[in-house]
Amino acid sequence: MMLWLTALAVVVHLVFLKAIFDVYFVSPLVHGMTPQPMQGEPPAKRLVLVSCDGLRADKFFEKNAEGNYRMPYLKKMAELGTQGVSSTRVPTESRPGHVAMIGGFYEDVSAVTKGWKDNPVDFDSVFNQSRYTWAWGSPDIVPIFSRVKTSSGELHRIPHIFPHTYTSEFEDFVASPIETDFWVFDRFTEFSDAAKKDPALQEKLNSDRVVLFFHLLGMDTTGHTHKPQSKLYDENMRLIDERMRTLVEQIEALFAHDNRTAFLFTSDHGMTDWGSHGSGQVEEIATPFVAWGAGIARNRQMVDIEQADLTPLMSALLGQAIPVHSVGVLPLAYLATSAAYKKSSALTNIKQIFEKVHVKKNQKRSESFAWSFKPFGKMDEDELKARLMALEDATSASADQSAEEILASLIHTGLEALTYYQEYDRNYLRCLVALCFLGWMVLSLLQIFEGSSGRGASAHWSVKRPFLLGGIAASFGVMTILVAQNSPGIHYLYTLLPVLLWTIVLYKIFAGRFRLRDAGPMLLPAATLALGTEILVLTFFYRPAVSVGMLMSGLWTYFTARHLSTRLRLAWLGTSVLVALFPLLPVVGSSRNPHLVMIAGILSVVAMGYLHNMDRQFLQWDLQAYGVTTLQILVVILCSFLVVITSNRVDAHVSPGTYVHVTSWVIWGS
Ligand SMILES: [Zn+2]
Structure with missing residues (x-):
């Protein structure tokens, strides 16, 4: 049971990862445009x-x-x-x-x-x-x-x-x-x-x-x-x-x-x-x-x-x-x-952009039903042709429209149209990915509830059959539409995956013995998890959110881990607050500070020495473990010195020297 779920989880998340590229990082390149020659000397x-x-x-x-x-x-x-x-x-x-x-x-x-x-x-x-x-x-x-x-x-x-x-x-x-x-x-x-x-x-x-x-x-x-x-x-x-x-x-x-x-x-x-x-x-x-x-x-x-x-x-x-x-x-x-050359090169620029719009539009049209295709709304093909004809006349040197006016009149509409076709599939794909995400979330929740209640979905064939048939029918339905639309291959994946996920979800809800009250004891942990995830997402846009998460983790352990000594819980809270300070500092400083590295090195040596000593009190005397820890302490001291030496040498514009290189490689290798 868990094996198929794990496999499905891997597949679903790989698809999500790929979807980021397909939705947002679409190649701006299309092929088949005719180069527009520049006119004039x-x-x-x-x-x-x-x-x-x-x-x-x-x-x-x-x-x-x-x-x-x-x-x-x-x-x-x-x-x-x-x-x-x-x-x-x-x-x-x-x-x-x-x-x-x-x-x-x-x-x-x-x-x-x-x-x-x-x-x-x-x-x-x-x-x-x-x-x-x-x-x-x-x-x-x-x-x-x-x-x-x-x-x-x-x-x-x-x-x-x-x-x-x-x-x-x-x-x-x-x-x-x-x-x-x-x-x-x-x-x-x-x-x-x-x-x-x-x-x-x-x-x-x-x-x-x-x-x-x-x-x-x-x-x-x-x-x-x-x-x-x-x-x-x-x-x-x-x-x-x-x-x-x-x-x-x-x-x-x-x-x-x-x-x-x-x-x-x-x-x-x-x-x-x-x-x-x-x-x-x-x-x-x-x-x-x-x-x-x-x-x-x-x-x-x-x-x-x-x-x-x-x-x-x-x-x-x-x-x-x-x-x-x-x-x-x-x-x-x-x-x-000459004014004439400026005008004709402005016109060439416009033609070149619209040639690209034209090819992109045809590409998108070939991938949609005639009735479902929505062309760029601001300017249709006929209007564009008329405008270009008018501009051709205006490019003769005698006409009083300047090259700047000619260029400004159309080029931004062209660029807007390009963006429109570039992002044409974006909303459609985003909806599918959202459906997929929701399906996966509901499925995972149901799985957790089932696990906690000890009741699985009914396994009887007569119950399973309608869902299986329904799922197959729905898959055939969407595939027919995709084939008829001449959709890109990857769209099959994005459409079929939500069908699969939601078929399983519906089956679990309606055919299983799932009770809403089974969900009761799981609600608090689920809500906490959701809050934690939200904070994690916030950190992408707002760095101090990391500090909030760190503080919450500190407080949570302090209040819940009552079986630990107060001293240890206080120490955890204190270090959490210290770590929470870091996201509030600037991302990169204006200069490097090797002395901070040195202080950090000394602090870790002191901390390691202290723990080392505690080990000796509580554990049996183990010569090998003792040796390894001593070696680790020595390596930390050595690393701190290496950073300071390298930094000083770089400031003096000289090579750090062979022994620094060799020592660094040896430490890295060990
Ligand atoms: Zn560069």
């Missing part, structure tokens, strides 16, 4: 994109204590062009950040299960649409855009993208994090020297729609190990700034100062004062964005953008189709082109 022939991994916006835009900018050269270039904050989204990680700026969409969160490494599905990018792209940088970032997954699942290099990466070993063993950036700059110097002697390469470089991409990992690593407030973070910013000046000069020289190069400098995400990133704090989300050169307008004020807006901007600068998965909105304030 583009302002830039080539584009340089530099991504300074983990660089914080405030560090770039604000002056340091001496009143100087940390990247003076880039700041000067920003004055010649346009600058602003580019906002990324959670998860603030390297891969999603780069996908947003180069692919134009906020990545499929379910890629987290693939470790953000390989492409779960293929997507279009600015590099893919370019004629040629050369990319230098980390082996974790560059290959995301240079490879394509074939239908057989193999990864192939896209022929017109040329990746140059160092090895992960190099990344691990460089003396300073900035070395990885020097590697990138040095490889470009070699590349441009080689290009001067290589006519074939020169010809490629001199074609239109060329992208040069530089990924600089150093600031991210610097921030992780030394924190953004460190001197080294500032110093490395200065070093990168110097090398950026050389890089820009090299590129200008390589293309004979033809003024057809657009330069873009940004970062994929920021980081907290603690040097971490991934969540949604302002310091993690805000990144600097600077653009200057061919086709870039000069703005005195800051122009803030969303990270994915970089994709249509780069496409418009080069005059190529916007990547088909992009949800970026062209930031027109950055463009210095």
